[in-house]
Amino acid sequence: MASVNKNYLNLKENYLFSDIARKIKKYSTDNPVEKIIKMGIGDVTLPLPLVAVKAMQDASQEMGDKNTFRGYGDEQGYIFLQNAIQNYYFSNSKVSIDLDEIFISDGAKSDIGNFSELFSNDNLIVIPDPVYPVYLDSNIMLGRDIRLVNGNKENFFLPLPSPDLKGDVIYLCSPNNPTGSVYSYEQLKIWVDYALNNNSIILFDSAYEAFISDNSLPRSIFQIENAKKCCVEFCSLSKTAGFTGTRCGYTIVPKELRLDGLSINNMWRRRQTTKYNGTSYIIQRGAQAIFSEEGIEQCRKNIDYYRKNAMVISDTLDEIGIWFTGGINSPYIWLECGRDSWDFFDFLLKKANVVGTPGSGFGKCGEGFFRLTAFNSYENTCIAMERIKKLFQ
Amino acid sequence: MASVNKNYLNLKENYLFSDIARKIKKYSTDNPVEKIIKMGIGDVTLPLPLVAVKAMQDASQEMGDKNTFRGYGDEQGYIFLQNAIQNYYFSNSKVSIDLDEIFISDGAKSDIGNFSELFSNDNLIVIPDPVYPVYLDSNIMLGRDIRLVNGNKENFFLPLPSPDLKGDVIYLCSPNNPTGSVYSYEQLKIWVDYALNNNSIILFDSAYEAFISDNSLPRSIFQIENAKKCCVEFCSLSKTAGFTGTRCGYTIVPKELRLDGLSINNMWRRRQTTKYNGTSYIIQRGAQAIFSEEGIEQCRKNIDYYRKNAMVISDTLDEIGIWFTGGINSPYIWLECGRDSWDFFDFLLKKANVVGTPGSGFGKCGEGFFRLTAFNSYENTCIAMERIKKLFQ
Numbered sequence: 001m002a003s004v005n006k007n008y009l010n011l012k013e014n015y016l017f018s019d020i021a022r023k024i025k026k027y028s029t030d031n032p033v034e035k036i037i038k039m040g041i042g043d044v045t046l047p048l049p050l051v052a053v054k055a056m057q058d059a060s061q062e063m064g065d066k067n068t069f070r071g072y073g074d075e076q077g078y079i080f081l082q083n084a085i086q087n088y089y090f091s092n093s094k095v096s097i098d099l100d101e102i103f104i105s106d107g108a109k110s111d112i113g114n115f116s117e118l119f120s121n122d123n124l125i126v127i128p129d130p131v132y133p134v135y136l137d138s139n140i141m142l143g144r145d146i147r148l149v150n151g152n153k154e155n156f157f158l159p160l161p162s163p164d165l166k167g168d169v170i171y172l173c174s175p176n177n178p179t180g181s182v183y184s185y186e187q188l189k190i191w192v193d194y195a196l197n198n199n200s201i202i203l204f205d206s207a208y209e210a211f212i213s214d215n216s217l218p219r220s221i222f223q224i225e226n227a228k229k230c231c232v233e234f235c236s237l238s239k240t241a242g243f244t245g246t247r248c249g250y251t252i253v254p255k256e257l258r259l260d261g262l263s264i265n266n267m268w269r270r271r272q273t274t275k276y277n278g279t280s281y282i283i284q285r286g287a288q289a290i291f292s293e294e295g296i297e298q299c300r301k302n303i304d305y306y307r308k309n310a311m312v313i314s315d316t317l318d319e320i321g322i323w324f325t326g327g328i329n330s331p332y333i334w335l336e337c338g339r340d341s342w343d344f345f346d347f348l349l350k351k352a353n354v355v356g357t358p359g360s361g362f363g364k365c366g367e368g369f370f371r372l373t374a375f376n377s378y379e380n381t382c383i384a385m386e387r388i389k390k391l392f393q
Numbered sequence: 394m395a396s397v398n399k400n401y402l403n404l405k406e407n408y409l410f411s412d413i414a415r416k417i418k419k420y421s422t423d424n425p426v427e428k429i430i431k432m433g434i435g436d437v438t439l440p441l442p443l444v445a446v447k448a449m450q451d452a453s454q455e456m457g458d459k460n461t462f463r464g465y466g467d468e469q470g471y472i473f474l475q476n477a478i479q480n481y482y483f484s485n486s487k488v489s490i491d492l493d494e495i496f497i498s499d500g501a502k503s504d505i506g507n508f509s510e511l512f513s514n515d516n517l518i519v520i521p522d523p524v525y526p527v528y529l530d531s532n533i534m535l536g537r538d539i540r541l542v543n544g545n546k547e548n549f550f551l552p553l554p555s556p557d558l559k560g561d562v563i564y565l566c567s568p569n570n571p572t573g574s575v576y577s578y579e580q581l582k583i584w585v586d587y588a589l590n591n592n593s594i595i596l597f598d599s600a601y602e603a604f605i606s607d608n609s610l611p612r613s614i615f616q617i618e619n620a621k622k623c624c625v626e627f628c629s630l631s632k633t634a635g636f637t638g639t640r641c642g643y644t645i646v647p648k649e650l651r652l653d654g655l656s657i658n659n660m661w662r663r664r665q666t667t668k669y670n671g672t673s674y675i676i677q678r679g680a681q682a683i684f685s686e687e688g689i690e691q692c693r694k695n696i697d698y699y700r701k702n703a704m705v706i707s708d709t710l711d712e713i714g715i716w717f718t719g720g721i722n723s724p725y726i727w728l729e730c731g732r733d734s735w736d737f738f739d740f741l742l743k744k745a746n747v748v749g750t751p752g753s754g755f756g757k758c759g760e761g762f763f764r765l766t767a768f769n770s771y772e773n774t775c776i777a778m779e780r781i782k783k784l785f786q
Contacts, residue, residue: 001592002561003513004652008660043464053457057450063639064446070638071436106499113668120396137667168395199394245463247673259397267401274530275506280640283673
């Protein structure tokens with residue numbers, strides 16, 4: 001008699017975004033004339049760089065010609081894309097990585113969700129709160145013991161390991177989703193040293209690194225000394241290049257990273273060759289174009305657009321004296337709402353017709369906070385901020 | 394201190410195809426004038442139907458325009474593709490499935506590899522031998538107890554449950570890889586009845602269904618009465634439509650399928666929303682085109698081409714009196730070589746300059762057998778068969 005994985009019973013259904021959609025729908029039915037501006041969205045809105053469009057069209061053409069058709073590629077990706085990523089990595093963060101340390105995937109979410117499979121069930125998992133729900137849910141599915149480390153106003157939502165922290169596998173995300181906070185070198189070094197001293201592993205989510213504008217902040221965990229001995233880095237083209245619907249990411253697994261005498265790089269390769277068949281050739285060509293000089297330039301323009309929105313939001317909050325993190329090096333602005341975050345959601349929807357995301361949806365420590373994002377249009381962002389300014393002044 | 398998943402130590406490194414490549418390389422260096430014909434390849438060679446190429450180019454264009462750009466799609470896929478699959482399914486096998494029973498993915502390998510996560514660790518896994526290595530390896534990684542059921546000449550490599558078989562999760566593949574054998578209705582009904590009587594689940598891999606030419610054979614496990622209560626079906630566009638490098642598949646998880654009071658459909662949806670972010674919009678548009686009238690027609694032409702090759706191989710083996718399965722309803726021909734299958738590999742390479750795959754690479758029961766595939770060109774297939782005919786006559 002077959003039986004299910006009972007750990008699934010411990011998952012909470014995540015109704016956050018469906019609850020938000022329901023509330024918006026009800027409000028707009030009751031108030032059809034109001035223009036609602038959605039700043040809860042965690043998805044990009046600007047189109048793909050044309051250089052990537054052209055590359056994918058050409059690659060599609062190749063697939064229709066018997067002389068250039070491609071069947072199965074390597075599970076870890078094409079060397080042309082690994083080369084492009086290697087060059088980007090070095091120019092972006094001065095970190096050298098080998099080609100066989102780069103694993104191309106259909107997105108960071110898949111790799112982050114699957115990576116914990118490589119560890120034994122008795123590992124203690126450390127996850128910050130508030131947090132991107134994938135870290136938590138993928139480990140609940142595996143029945144792992146989880147220790148939350150608290151982000152709060154005092155630590156600017158950048159928790160560090162306390163002296164008594166026990167942890168084997170540690171998830172970090174910087175620039176952070178949902179708080180927009182970014183760890184400094186010194187702070188990341190504290191985490192890396194902790195991991196080295198405790199034989200722990202850090203799974204580092206750098207999906208938002210392209211939003212860093214302050215050059216004193218680290219763009220890769222591997223900029224920290226000896227991080228290759230204890231860290232894996234998950235990278236995404238979703239926010240960097242607008243690939244949320246196009247799907248491509250990559251994960252860096254250093255060859256120096258060993259546990260119990262085994263190479264984590266080899267283990268991940270074995271996992272991927274067994275349970276993955278590589279990212280579409282067409283999409284990999286699009287991703288390669290993103291890392292060309294022209295592609296990087298086009299992506300930068302898009303990110304600058306979102307950054308300008310983030311600045312409009314940050315300036316408004318500063319002006320009306322609301323405490324927040326993020327915004328400068330991140331598309332997310334995490335503000336203190338000083339009340340129940342769902343109450344604030346309702347308040348903002350009714351009084352300013354602006355939609356954001358209640359912080360409590362990202363964890364217990366998110367209560368009392370609220371996320372706005374920079375992904376709407378500049379015009380809408382300005383209108384929304386004018387409304388909020390009026391409401392608070 | 395972090396520790397690894399020790400089950401990985403129980404995996405055998407699979408050197409099958411790298412060993413084959415090494416032997417070919419050595420032979421062709423030593424014998425540079427011989428033309429080697431590769432019939433070991435399990436990958437398609439004909440280009441994509443042009444209707445899919447056009448659809449992907451158009452979709453790429455949409456992604457470059459702010460009015461038609463698409464960000465995140467639903468993890469389980471776009472409704473336009475689910476609709477196309479629903480229609481294809483009904484016209485192909487007269488099986489009705491609901492849209493929310495269709496989960497689009499980047500390929501059957503991913504879904505087959507990941508699906509076992511939904512079951513508890515004390516399930517006994519039943520896997521045929523010889524077998525596609527993913528069933529075995531993905532369950533070894535989870536530390537599961539595995540019972541192999543033997544395929545052999547007596548059962549035409551179509552093993553059925555013996556009266557004393559204990560099994561909770563059962564993997565079946567028909568048309569089979571590597572043997573090319575196809576279960577009849579009556580045989581599949583025996584498996585389905587076994588599963589219903591024992592509260593087992595059948596994970597049915599139908600990646601090769603499009604190669605079935607005998608209309609008396611089932612194209613979907615759901616053609617068997619009550620199969621929706623105990624089966625999941627994994628479908629692929631890889632061999633059907635030449636998508637091995639383009640990447641798209643889909644999995645049918647019936648809503649009637651329940652275990653321990655839980656809906657497996659809901660569990661798989663939860664798994665996918667947590668650890669997957671959907672298949673590329675561009676690729677889903679290509680897949681939609683495959684299921685158009687024109688797409689189906691273009692795919693049929695390609696499959697007919699491979700079928701003609703399979704017939705050339707089958708006719709040759711018949712003529713020289715070699716026992717085999719497959720070939721008629723499958724791109725694979727599984728022949729009895731009557732000796733150690735690696736010896737036969739060397740023999741065929743040296744005496745006929747033809748490359749195939751030793752059966753022992755697919756499991757213990759594959760020893761003494763050998764796989765040829767129909768994916769080379771018609772011209773090469775004919776030359777290879779002429780050489781084999783000479784060798785055996």
